[in-house]
Amino acid sequence: MAAGGRGKDPLVADRRYSSRTTAPAKKTAAPKRTPRTPGPRRRHGLIVGFVLFLWRMIWAVLWRVTAVALLVYAGIVFYFYSQLPDLNALLDGRARGSVTLLDRNNKVFAWRGETFGGQVTAGTVSPYLHNAVIATEDKRFYWHFGVSPRGIASAVRINLSEGRGPFEGNGGSTITQQVAKLLCLGVTYDPAHWKTEAEYEKDCRSGGMWRKIKELPFSMAMEAKYSKEDILTIYFNRAYLGAGARGFEAAAQRYFGKSAADVSAAEAAMLAGLLKAPSTYAPTGNMQRARDRAAVVIGLMQEQGYLTKAEAAEALAHPAQLSKAAAQKNGGFFADWVMETTPDYLARTTTEDVIMETTLDQKMQSQAEEALKWVFENKVKAGSKAQAAIVVMSADGAVRAMVGGRDLPQAGDFNRATQALRQTGSAFKPFIYAVAMDLGYSPLDYVDDSPWSINVPGSGVYSPKNYDGKFKGMITLTQALAESRNIPAVKIQELVGRDLVKKVATDFGVAQNLADGPALALGASESTLIEMTGAYAGILNGGSSVTPYGLRALKLQGEEEPLFGQGGGIGERVISETAAHALIYMMTQVIEKGTGTRARLNGYEAAGKTGTTNSARDAWFVGFTADYVVGVWLGYDDNTPLNGVTGGGLPAEIWHEVMTRISEGSEPKPLPKEIPGNTVTGVPGAMPGEPVPYDPNDFVQPEDVPYFDGSNPNKPGMTEDDLADQILNDVQRNGAGN
Template identity: 35%
Template sequence: MIIVIQVATQLPDVDVLGTIVPNETTKVFAADGSILAELHQEENRVVVPISQISDFVKAAVIATEDRNFYRHNGLDFGGLFRSVFVDVIRGEGMQGGSTITMQLARNIFLNKKKKIIRKIAEMILAMQLERKFTKEEILEFYLNQVYWGHNAYGIESAANMYFGKPAADLSLPEAATLIGLLRGPELYSPFYQPQRERWRRDIVLRRLLVLTLITEEEYYQAVETPIFLAPRRTLRYKHPYFTSYVVKQLETMYGKDVIYNDGLRIYTTLDIDLQKKAEDTVEYYMMEANRPHWIKGHEVSSLNATQAALLCVDPKTGYIKAWVGGRDFLEREFDHIAQAKRQVGSSFKPYTYLTALSMGLSPGTVIDDSPVTYNTVQGPYSPRNYTKDFKGPVTLKRALELSLNVAAVKVSDIINPSNIIVTCRKLGVQSYLAPVLSLTLGASDISILEHTAAFCTFASGGVRVDPVSILRIEDRNGNVLYRHQIVPRRVFDARHVYALVYMMRGVLQRGSGQGANIPGYDLAGKTGTTNDFRDAWFLGFAPNLLTAVWVGNDDNSPMQEVTGGWIPAQMWHMFMSYALPKLPKEYFPYPRGMVKQRICVAGKGLATPMCPESDVVEELMWENGIYTEQCQAHSILGGLVPALTARSDWERTFFPDTGRIIFLSDVEDEEKPTNNPQSAIIPAAGHKQLDDAKIDVNKGL
């Protein structure tokens, strides 16, 4: 008695059981409510009320662990005395005889070493628990507390791990299987010891039958039912690149202790349907890149493209819809979306052209794509085009469509690279950018995430909404701890952005990104390829969905001439062809404040009837920056003289008294007699124009 009194005075207060908050697993959910991850340290536990536990589980645990549970006050003396008698005969420590309430007391308050003192403490605490709590409360505590093997604590975690379902949905044989594990979770593991587990399950079912808690029909049907276990996860998380990114954000927000112990509920933006398509797309094209190809008449064993990434975002909300950070997370956990910074090649050029548009240049502004050399502090710099040739005078829009490097560098020189950096900062690009002429060609390293975020601002007409992965965080009781609020910020005039989008639409329609075009949709985008084919990009968007694709190698080795307009554009096409039909069709607004003019690119002015059609384009100009002068290269004289002097059979004579130049030809005309020469007469004003232009008529233009 003295020992009992001494033990009783040292026991904890059972009243705290109602306030004890057990460690609970944090769950991360996709947009459709499916579970992406269960975050825990030692204890993977999800606490559920007794009402959400299958009646089969409750019946099975009572039949197996404590058949007199509803009739005793915490102690089952019959069972206890039988246990003591056996232990004394065998000369062993106290074995068995514990009621469910005693087991709960041991799990919560005491250590698990089998000593008489501890057993006495169990008995005292069990009686106190019975006085303080109802049988249903005790059973709920117990089922949420006990260990079920493989790091699963509590019935809900066990039901999910073994059978892929909540505890409320467990069938009779499934419930018997789980209760049979309590005597030795690892010893009877259905994953490793299926025969032992089946034997334990049948013992539990037999106990239920003996106690008339199930019928004979239910018993025999359950015994004959095969056990179908949920597949064991080979990855810690589903869709691990995205989920790992979310977990890192959570650890920064709340710390590891809270995340892994407090049972939070994390609701994310991930669209499982699009995510699976994105993963399939990356895997398909990585396999495609690994097979032989014919390139410029030669067969190569592979394209040497071993890594890829795909990021899909709703540009209006910033919600991340799909995130594939690499080919295989098990093989390489490095996330190319958030962790890698790569040169972006010509996919950087839209930043240059947006800066130019905001400084007064127009889609129709003509720039010479011709050889040029700059004297820089690093030495002479002579940019070259990918095709190694030059297109001559082109509009800004055509220069972007064809991704002409020389034209882009010339525009960069006009507007100053420092202004391009200012544009990038407004769009959210935080990586270091050097204010050099080659900046426009994507010489700086940028992450896929920030590159994509900046392009989202293009799609949304100059309104910046940063990408987001977490929508809401709740505690274990459903109280909202965090809710994401969309905070749009206008960082660029919509007129300038939609003028850029107008130019970028041509990239897919007739430019370097035609392989990505999807008929029937209003799309814009940009390709990117770096030196020696080390990186290949395609970023494209509709008004309501944007996707970025990158292909390359972790060791930065060159690929076999993989350009942004090839593999990345095809990947983008495959993914977006699946994603866009799920959304309503939307169209980009027509750029405001612009007028369309007929421009002669050769003469850099308004086209005249004398301008060759090959040099004439209809293009948009800012209203306050329209061409007012006619093309000088193809004026009345300037246009006719080259056409005529190119004919060796024409003779020309200038008559100063009449102020005319007359061209004569004796070439036979089908409709005129041979002796009737053809002629062309140009007014004297034409001669004046030639003088102004300092052109020698006798030598031609």
């Protein structure tokens, strides 16, 4: 109807089917689906699920454990943070104080203990020094929080590549970690835990993984507590830099004689180079090694922009030089001796900074060392292991120079001048003649140098022999001493009294293990060189005892008043001045005509005595001019006999070389010598200052002159037979030969 009515096509739906299909298609059964079998896909899903589950479990535990660990670590850091003291309390961390030794002219020549030059800051030291330390030790110092993982990893790689353990050798420590070590991780020295401070220090400096782990929170606590410049300040003050110097100020003063604020680029590089190994690179030990290390530091400074190419070239072209005081390598034995003779609490174990004013003459010290070196280079067979010692002393006992061995000493080395007890040989004989002179005998009195024996209870007959195996008959006491005749020496000792000889020797300072028998006269007793030199100084000063000393005054740093003064000097009188002057005359003849002619000086009067012990195990020469006493000992440390050496040989030559050098430029002075009964030096009729004639042909007993037979001076006519009877009777009756 509609179609017919409107003439339009009917409204129909779009065709959904092909024109071939006129009816709806028949329904067909759906294709059967093939069942999915459990294969790889199904298994993969299970594994992933399990892994995810496991990860969720691990993560749940891990983040909680990590959180707890971080809280614990933060607590440890906070604990260290709360324990850290004020900055100023950390700058001087020495366990010991320092001792600075000054010579007779108040010039520094040695240091002992740990020297602290005073507090400096990172801002007051030289910019060169500041930058050298950063460039050398921790170039990322301003970019980390106390620990550098990159530095540790690099150190581990280097250590492993060189065959060491991962934490052995290079530690990769930052400056902050190094400061943590210097502070011993806050642990203070406890004598109950560590036997010595050295053990404590060793523990503080120990490495290893566990130590590194403990350093981490302490280092971070420091970074939180102090600024970067504060940490550097602690480092600058506490780092050990060799030669007893603690801190860069002390090191700059020690090596260069200037403040750390004034060091040049070359000096700063050398100081910074010491941080790697202070003892190895100390310029006082090996200057070339120190300069090689400084060159490495200069290269690092240039590489990191702290030095221009021109500045680096200038520093390399003009390397650091030691100050005059630091360059002095002499006086070590003397310094050790002064330290040993000073109370420990002000010397070896002092906690104060001490200044010692001493008697040392650095010029004489050098001259003594040069003399010894010259003799061994020119007079001794190459490769000889023989040792020697020298003491130079004024007449009042002030020690001016001391050589304790041929090698330059390290602190604490064996000092043969003060510690070696050796038999004195004929160097002991002057004390016998000192007694005779003090009893009123004259150097021109006579004694019989002929075969002679004495019975010693408990030992039998003792028969002294002369060194040359000869006998001179009647000779003066002067000739007996000059030629070091043994028989006369023993005779005189037994007749004046052995106990009196012991007393005089002891009062003069020779107090070590004096022999009891008649061999006392021949130097069977032991003594040290410094004791023997001091005893001869007593003869020179007119017969008063001397206590050798090296200390003039001891002060605390910064104070003017000394805690105590001179440690020795002239003591009580031992023999009369007349006796001392007579003995000095006799001892001049040792050098002029006797066994010590090799010691003779050109233009200077000198007196002395040779000494050679049994089997030549020790050889001595001790003597003096009007100004100085010099003692020389030569021998082997193991008591090996010297080959062809006597006191009149090499020791006399060493003495001559020392005395020639130290007397150079001084005006010759006559020795205070005289023969009792004469108003001038010499014999009756001699002019003032004229030497006494000494001709062996003149030593013939005049008929009208009583010879010295050892009897009481009031009995000059005693015969030799009477004398022998008296000696034997006295020995048998008293048992001591008094």
